[in-house]
Amino acid sequence: MIASASMVTARETANERAFQAMVLSDGRRLYWLALSILRDAGEAEDAVQETMLKAWKSWDSLSDMDRPAQWLTRVCVNHCISRRRLLRSRGWPPLDLAENINAPSRSGPSVEDIDMDRAYRRLSLKQRAAITLNYRHGYSVDECALLLGCRPGTVRTHIARGLETLRKELGND
Amino acid sequence: MTDIDPRLDERLRSFYDQIEASPVPARVMEPAPVAPTRGRRTINVLAGAAGLAVVAAGIAVFAVELAHHNATPPAAATRPSDLRPMPVFGGDAIPTSVHVVMPVRYGSGAARLLTFTPDGTLYVQFDCLGSGPFTISSTGGVIDNVLEQCSSASGATTMTFQQPKSYDGTPLTLTVTSDRSTIWEVFLAQTGITGLPPLGGASLPADSHVLVPVTYRTGAATLPAFTPREHYIIESSCIGPGEFKLIGSGGSVISNESCGSWNGPNGTPRLYPLNEILGKPLTIRVAVDPSSIWEILVVESASPTPSGLPSSYDGFTPPAGSTVLVAATSSFGTKILPTFDPTERYWIVSTCSGGGSMSITSQTAQGGFPVSSSCLQAGVIGVTGPADQAINTPISLAVGAPDSTTWEIMIYETNQPNGA
Numbered sequence: 001m002i003a004s005a006s007m008v009t010a011r012e013t014a015n016e017r018a019f020q021a022m023v024l025s026d027g028r029r030l031y032w033l034a035l036s037i038l039r040d041a042g043e044a045e046d047a048v049q050e051t052m053l054k055a056w057k058s059w060d061s062l063s064d065m066d067r068p069a070q071w072l073t074r075v076c077v078n079h080c081i082s083r084r085r086l087l088r089s090r091g092w093p094p095l096d097l098a099e100n101i102n103a104p105s106r107s108g109p110s111v112e113d114i115d116m117d118r119a120y121r122r123l124s125l126k127q128r129a130a131i132t133l134n135y136r137h138g139y140s141v142d143e144c145a146l147l148l149g150c151r152p153g154t155v156r157t158h159i160a161r162g163l164e165t166l167r168k169e170l171g172n173d
Numbered sequence: 174m175t176d177i178d179p180r181l182d183e184r185l186r187s188f189y190d191q192i193e194a195s196p197v198p199a200r201v202m203e204p205a206p207v208a209p210t211r212g213r214r215t216i217n218v219l220a221g222a223a224g225l226a227v228v229a230a231g232i233a234v235f236a237v238e239l240a241h242h243n244a245t246p247p248a249a250a251t252r253p254s255d256l257r258p259m260p261v262f263g264g265d266a267i268p269t270s271v272h273v274v275m276p277v278r279y280g281s282g283a284a285r286l287l288t289f290t291p292d293g294t295l296y297v298q299f300d301c302l303g304s305g306p307f308t309i310s311s312t313g314g315v316i317d318n319v320l321e322q323c324s325s326a327s328g329a330t331t332m333t334f335q336q337p338k339s340y341d342g343t344p345l346t347l348t349v350t351s352d353r354s355t356i357w358e359v360f361l362a363q364t365g366i367t368g369l370p371p372l373g374g375a376s377l378p379a380d381s382h383v384l385v386p387v388t389y390r391t392g393a394a395t396l397p398a399f400t401p402r403e404h405y406i407i408e409s410s411c412i413g414p415g416e417f418k419l420i421g422s423g424g425s426v427i428s429n430e431s432c433g434s435w436n437g438p439n440g441t442p443r444l445y446p447l448n449e450i451l452g453k454p455l456t457i458r459v460a461v462d463p464s465s466i467w468e469i470l471v472v473e474s475a476s477p478t479p480s481g482l483p484s485s486y487d488g489f490t491p492p493a494g495s496t497v498l499v500a501a502t503s504s505f506g507t508k509i510l511p512t513f514d515p516t517e518r519y520w521i522v523s524t525c526s527g528g529g530s531m532s533i534t535s536q537t538a539q540g541g542f543p544v545s546s547s548c549l550q551a552g553v554i555g556v557t558g559p560a561d562q563a564i565n566t567p568i569s570l571a572v573g574a575p576d577s578t579t580w581e582i583m584i585y586e587t588n589q590p591n592g593a
Contacts, residue, residue: 017344020288025392025463027201032193032395041195048201068463069393116188135177136189138424138458167181 018063023052026069029137030076036132037080037125039117044080051076074147077133081125119169127162130155186423190454194398199278202287256300257328260360262383266331267296269372271362272468273386275347276397278360282353286361288346291315293364295334303355311345323355362386372408378474381406389468390459396469398456403473407457413465420458427457432465495520495587503581504572510582512569517586521570525580532573533582 030051034044054075055062062068120128126148133139133147134155141159145152177185259277262269274289281303297316301307301323308319309332316334349357372387384399407427411417417432461467491497498513501522513519525531574580 017290020344021391022463024202025390025394028197029393029395029458031197031201032195035195036189036192041198045198045201112184113188113191116184120188131185132189135185135424138420138460163177163181166185167178170181170184 019056019059022055022068022072026072027052029069030072033073033132033137034076034080036136037077037128039121047076047079050079070143070147073133073137074149077129077147078149081129115170119166122165122169123162124158126150127158127165130158131162134159182423187453190398190422190456193395193456194454199286255302256356256358259300259329259358260298260362260386261329261331262386266329267298267360267362268364269383269387269470269472271296271364271387272389273360273362275359275361276386277358279356279358280349281351281356283350284348286347286349286359288344289361290344291336291340291363295336296331296360296362296364297334298329298331298360298362299357300329301351301355301357303352303357305352305355306350307355307357308350309347309359310350311347313340313343313345315340315345316347323351323357370410372410372468372470378406378472381472381474383470384473385457385469385471387468387470389466391466392463393458393460395456395458396471398454399471400454401451401473403451403475405471405473407469407471409467409469411461411465411467413462413467415462415465416460417465417467418460419469420460422454422456432461432467491583491585492587492589494589495585497583497585499570499582499584501581501583503579507571507573510570510572510584512567513584514567515564515586517564517588519568519584519586521582521584523580523582525574530574531580534571534573535568 027048030048031044034047035041038044038047051072055068055072062071123131129148130144133144134141139147141152141155144155148155148158256279260267274295275287278284278286295316297309297318299307299309301320303323305323306319306321307323310317310319315336316332318332347359347361349359351357384401384405385396388394388396407419409417409419411430411432413432415432416429418429419427421427457469457471459467459469496517498515498519499510502510521533523531523533570582570584572580572582
């Protein structure tokens, strides 16, 4: 019995270490991804923690996956989109708060930064996710489709319409 | 990736750069059990998985954490102006070759910083300002430093710690204890990572200084944003399967090599990226297999060598026991190298810069082999052992490249099967 208990403990320790290594390697990436989609530091933090919680609950299967990072990304993106929908359906955040969610730095944001942030907030969550994954994180359209759970054509549409909105809002067209 | 017009591309890149320059909350990077805090849902993952027996312990942890939370104001996102810039490298401080365990963290009062597994010599650098004592300690008693009175007068303090012989490999948790009014910053690094070579050797330009300290990870990660003012150099190493891909801001691929080969017999590979954009924040993302271990150091130097190639490439040191057949030769465009007469299997070490591609072809029928490599990744070293070896036959190699491409080549022979 004692030997058996030791083995269980050793396995749990190994799992915890592997899990911690994954959090260290992917936490920052997921946070920035979530922050890019949600534009709210607290909500982004929650999204990453929810993702990691799901990862831990599914650790037995996740640790055997070839590409767990992709799984994490998909879960995180889905959480961002569904969570924000829920909050919006409840009228949160109020518009004035949403416009000032990110505290300005000591030197203050430039006019261009404010314009860009405001324009970006006009995008739908899926448009933000598609542009962030494709433009910033370098995923192909097909990979974005897998991560967003839609067809590649839909991803292209999200990206094209999102960029079009940005151009209009920024007066780039 | 989608094509975007340059103006929007620049603004989008800047926008994402700013997002990725924002501080990552500590809880995101620490999967250890934590207590619920103001409005944030948190993971009690490790404790939660252990069942009812752990619930009781969890309650105790909650009580401790709650007390801890009450005493712990949120960490500051930026350095308080009264504290000195950190980390400080060189001299009596921290050698540049260390592996960063925890980038500089700012805060006040008491805080639990991170849980990590020490390897080699530990370097703890800190600065603090406030009344009363200031303590940095870890579980297991490996790190234990108490200042009776905090003071920033002498600047950052660096301490080194060795693991005691009794240390059993258990991960350590680093904690800071101080008055609520005391502000502090802490940086943690260590020397050892099994299997990875030290970075930042003496062969770096003398005037180089660190943009991203030696950072190591397992799996994909994004490096902290940095703003190069001068030409920057990336030194890196990787162990594991699959690719080792460095992706810059905007998704531009800086380097894409096999992780397993990114640890060659000729030293640590260096990149001298072309098309640098100076004066703007740059974020490098490392895309690798989740099981691959890698490390990176980014420095910048005001004295770049022509076309991004170092004047004397340190990777051109022939391995011990080998014989140099053609000494390191640098030139540009198409040239024919001196004839050599190998008595053992020979190896070609080469690098090129300037875009386009470089080819190396044999001028003899016996030693025929084509070698061609892209020069887009300046400074990437290649080691080739031609499949069609000609022993005791004079061989002359021709290097073909555009005149705008500079290259450096060395040829040696050795009886070692892998050329090392």
